[in-house]
């Protein structure tokens with residue numbers, strides 16, 4: 001367990017983002033703190049991926065600010081997995097070795113083996129990563145992100161297009177990682193997955209933050225009509 005996460009909380013203060021005349025995030029203010037996973041939900045195009053990228057520092061607000069508790073060195077403490085991870089043209093083990101090196105960590109075969117084991121890929125260490133199945137690649141991408149020993153792990157739809165067994169494998173890894181004290185910030189469309197993993201829900205619609213509340217409250221008693229309609233499968237923008 002980590003004692004003192006240092007880039008958390010991540011604070012958004014009236015963050016606005018637009019492309020041309022299209023508003024993508026509108027005056028979003030929120031704080032993402034240490035603790036159980038923060039799960040972003042909302043219809044397609046509501047701004048989840050944009051908010052994740054902003055929190056990772058990959059996009060700069062048009063107005064407003066994103067602040068980290070400790071600004072220094074924040075990028076090194078963050079790791080992320082996008083929906084379609086790009087595998088390097090080398091074996092699974094060497095993909096991990098590359099991530100360790102990029103993070104300035106020792107290239108220790110025991111660490112590589114442990115990371116591969118932790119995502120159930122111990123037997124596939126020498127397989128070319130691009131030959132792995134979609135679910136296996138998603139798990140390798142998680143191991144690669146964990147090789148950075150991150151304080152915060154950002155995930156964008158980590159199980160989209162995976163079958164139920166592969167989804168469970170990835171969810172188990174996410175749950176274990178959260179238990180180990182890594183802050184998870186993730187976007188998902190999967191209501192079941194959000195119920196299983198989320199500590200709190202951040203609900204977006206049309207670029208606006210409508211709710212940030214404990215998951216148990218969100219699912220039983222959402223505050224806004226939009227969230228109620230979303231949960232009922234009616235809100236699609």
Ligand SMILES: Nc1ncnc2c1ncn2[C@@H]1O[C@H](COP(=O)(O)OP(=O)(O)OP(=O)(O)O)[C@@H](O)[C@H]1O
Pocket residue numbers: 019022024042043044045046047048049050051
């Ligand atoms: N660079 C860009 N230029 C123009 N429009 C953009 C740009 N980036 C995002 N958008 C638009 O902003 C909106 C929000 O996009 P974003 O990818 O954040 O949504 P999302 O909630 O992640 O959606 P999904 O559930 O489909 O993944 C969308 O309407 C998208 O088309």
Ligand SMILES: [Mg+2]
Pocket residue numbers: 048049050156187
């Ligand atoms: Mg998205």
